[in-house]
Amino acid sequence: MPEGDTIFRAARTLHRVLARKVVTRFESVFPAINRIAEDHPIVGRTIESVTSRGKHMLMNFSGDLLLHTHMRMNGSWHIYPAGARWQRPAREMRVLVGTADAVAVGFNVPIADLLTPQQLARHEELRALGPDLLADAGGVDGRSTRTFDRDEVMRRMRAHDRDAIGDVLLNQRTIAGIGNVLKSEILFIAGLDPFVPVRGLTDADLRRVIDAAREQLAANVMEPSQTLHRSIGRRTTRSMDPNATLWVYSRGGKPCRRCGTRIQSRKTGVDARLTYWCPRCQPPPSSLSPAR
Numbered sequence: 001m002p003e004g005d006t007i008f009r010a011a012r013t014l015h016r017v018l019a020r021k022v023v024t025r026f027e028s029v030f031p032a033i034n035r036i037a038e039d040h041p042i043v044g045r046t047i048e049s050v051t052s053r054g055k056h057m058l059m060n061f062s063g064d065l066l067l068h069t070h071m072r073m074n075g076s077w078h079i080y081p082a083g084a085r086w087q088r089p090a091r092e093m094r095v096l097v098g099t100a101d102a103v104a105v106g107f108n109v110p111i112a113d114l115l116t117p118q119q120l121a122r123h124e125e126l127r128a129l130g131p132d133l134l135a136d137a138g139g140v141d142g143r144s145t146r147t148f149d150r151d152e153v154m155r156r157m158r159a160h161d162r163d164a165i166g167d168v169l170l171n172q173r174t175i176a177g178i179g180n181v182l183k184s185e186i187l188f189i190a191g192l193d194p195f196v197p198v199r200g201l202t203d204a205d206l207r208r209v210i211d212a213a214r215e216q217l218a219a220n221v222m223e224p225s226q227t228l229h230r231s232i233g234r235r236t237t238r239s240m241d242p243n244a245t246l247w248v249y250s251r252g253g254k255p256c257r258r259c260g261t262r263i264q265s266r267k268t269g270v271d272a273r274l275t276y277w278c279p280r281c282q283p284p285p286s287s288l289s290p291a292r
């Protein structure tokens with residue numbers, strides 16, 4: 001599943017290529033979108049900006065209309081020079097925005113709608129989003145009007161005090177932008193057992209895990225010139241070894257990079273996503289035995 005930093009980077013790339021360009025081609029497989037586009041054509045409008053909010057992407061057109069998409073598990077946006085061959089089959093195209101020199105294609109995007117700014121403001125899922133970890137990461141133009149509110153995240157976490165910290169980190173209504181890979185990595189960095197309920201953690205624990213999350217997401221959206229690591233994808237360890245990019249994620253049964261203990265893994269949640277952790281580096285608080 002794409003995480004907040006992946007969507008952020010995709011939005012930034014789309015913004016660079018599409019902003020201030022006029023739409024010359026618009027297609028979608030969504031009947032609701034096509035009905036709106038028939039009455040309020042997208043072709044001829046200017047793309048004003050492409051931004052992200054948590055894992056939602058917003059493409060803003062002139063004339064107060066915007067395309068909202070969410071990738072869920074399998075969706076992705078690609079951008080190609082006009083006329084270039086796509087890297088995925090055309091049948092996976094769900095929505096397409098073309099300009100004179102480029103085409104942005106949303107493949108397998110499960111959720112897409114055309115909204116007015118008023119509808120966006122009332123959008124239930126977007127309104128309910130917790131503070132965005134990348135809120136002040138610079139935005140697409142290097143400017144941001146939002147700042148990240150750590151106290152608000154802590155308040156929302158405390159409202160789920162019986163839930164395991166690992167589940168709370170994935171709850172986009174508590175904090176927006178964390179997916180399954182970063183969840184395991186952030187908990188390792190913060191030294192927290194993924195299955196401990198929030199009520200078993202101190203404020204200092206919560207601050208540590210939130211700060212680790214912000215640091216990791218920010219590191220993953222840095223400009224290529226600011227980091228040597230872009231070409232080899234996500235990494236959290238700061239190791240220069242390209243084979244040592246993650247601390248625990250997908251490393252079940254392998255020795256912990258810090259202490260050598262075997263990394264554990266377990267399926268959790270409704271969609272049985274795997275959680276990875278080191279039982280020695282991430283011990284449960286002594287007063288609590290986590291519900292495993």
Ligand SMILES: [Zn+2]
Nearest residue numbers: 256259278281
């Ligand atoms: Zn360890």
